[in-house]
Amino acid sequence: MLDARRRACLEAMGIELWRVRGEGNRLAENAPSHTEPPGQGSETGGGSLAPQRPLPTRTHPDQAPAVANLEPAAPQRATTVLGPEPSGFSWEELEVAVKTCTACDLHETRTQTVFGVGDRSTSLMVVGEAPGADEDRQGEPFVGRAGQLLNAMLQAIGFAREQVYIANIIKCRPPGNRDPHIEETAACQPFLHRQIALIQPRLILSVGRISAHNLLGTEEAVGRLRGRVHRFDPGDIPLIVTYHPAYLLRRPQEKSKAWQDLQAAYRTLGGRMV
């Protein structure tokens, strides 16, 4: 059975326990726990995501993540570096570089940059799209209602917000919340790539269309990118695509699919919480 905290998280996500069980899906009753890791027993989450073998534990922050025995990598987009080149930067240098960056026009309209937040030695990195109005105001990614839903999603698989690292594809808000332009994402890409290289997560959870398209170099719909484990290059890091919380707020009927994705993320991490 689910503990009260995880049940509350699932309910916050809008996962209707009775409905999910009634569909034979058994998603909610198979929510991961420390004592009953996914991958043991029935935890197929509707069957759209193939079970993955647990990954070996990373033993040192500088050690490259071991990622054997996952599905074949998706094609990756070649890295295009049009903006800064922070490939050797420390965290401190990177923060300064982002804060003072004027590599694309978005610096003219931002209130502040939104660097990223969370545990820099985490196993799970969440990559979203771009700062919205709240994020631009507060300087932190995924705040507001979408952020609250993301927090609930993470808690449902045992992660507090502080236990993951959360960043966006670009660090400055596009005016009017428009999609970022290709030259903007290209200019900002080295910052995110350096963050990923410094963290060396064992899994990237890519949330939303813009994130998935930029991380995987594809234009496929999120619905088609879900359900398999991709690889992020550079780093050959397992990557799972799911819907953006803001999209889930507009289309709550898709939350059960996001829950499947989170279960797959949990399995890909080998059932370890942090």
Ligand code: SF4
């Ligand atoms: Fe620099 Fe990225 Fe902001 Fe553009 S979006 S100004 S590249 S930090």
